[in-house]
Each structure stands twice: as structure tokens, then as C-alpha cells.
Amino acid sequence: MGMRGKYLAEFVYGGIDGSVTTFAVVAGAIGASLSSSIVLILGFANLFADGFSMAVSNYLSVESVEELHTKHGHAKVHGKTPMQTAFATFLSFFIVGFIPLLFFVLALIFPLLEAGKFAYSIIATGLALFFVGFIKGEVVGKHKIRSAIETLLIGGVAAGIAYFVGYLLKGLA
DSSP states (O other): OOHHHHTHHHHHHHHHHHHHHHHHHHHHHHHTTOOHHHHHHHHHHHHHHHHHHHHHHHHHHHHHHHHHHHHTTOOOSSSOOHHHHHHHHHHHHHHHHHHHHHHHHHHHHOGGGTTTHHHHHHHHHHHHHHHHHHHHHHHHTSOHHHHHHHHHHHHHHHHHHHHHHHHHHGGGO
16 A cells, blocks of 8 residues: 555545534534634634544554564554554544534635635535545445445535534524
């Protein structure tokens, strides 16, 4: 496995979770009719905290596998260190996970985007999920379009759930 696929698991796992969870936060906040500043606060809190949590979980998982293999006298499994995989997971989570927030940030700079920022966020996040799923399918040898659609649907369902919950609970705000 060359560099092309060395960190595929981290890219896919981090990217999908980053975009899905951040967009779910955005969708839930919009469903609850919260302000854009709240969307940004919650979205960035999710990016950093959940990204850190995923990176640490990845680190501990890879470290545990390495310890298990060392205990049984085996060499490193994939030639990746726990710190490398944790960093790759966090970076993917953060970069792809920022996409649902992109148009909310841009709307602060370009007021013309204000009215359509959630719609633009939906489109950009959908494209990001499709792209990550397509790459996953290409590298692992699965049907690329099927993999892309599956990833897009997972993200869409999660966002729909979050929006609906936000809508139901908006009276609490």
C-alpha cells in the first residue's frame, strides 16, 4: 500500500465523521432557529472537541494494536505510528468538517451570501460527502458511485435527524 492509501482509513473515517457531525450541529441549530453566531460557536466547538476526541481514540486504538503485536513478537502492522494516524484523523476531520461551516463564515465577510448560507452549506457538505465516499470506493476497489451515494445518504440522514430534533426543541431556546 503506497502513500495513496496509507492513511485512507483515517481520511475516510475523519472526513466522514467531521462533515457528518459538524453538519448535524449546523442542521440542528438551524432547525431550532438559532442565530448564525450560535451555529458558528457550536460548529467550531464540535470541530475542535470532536476532532480531538477522534484523534485521541484513534491514537489509543493504534497504540493498543501495536502493544498487542509487540507482546506476541510481531512487527508493526502497517508502518504507521499512533501519532501519525491520530494527526491524519484530526486533519481530515477538521478540513472536511469545516465545509458545513464555510458559508456561515463567508457570510460574515460577504453579506450577499447571508440569505442562502444554509442552502450553500447543504450543497457543499453533500459534495464533500460524495467526494469522500468516491475516494473510499476508488481506493478500496468498491463501486465508486455506490460508495459515494452511500456516504452521502448516511450524512443526509444524520443531518435530517438533527434538523428535526432542533425543530422539535426550538421552543426551549
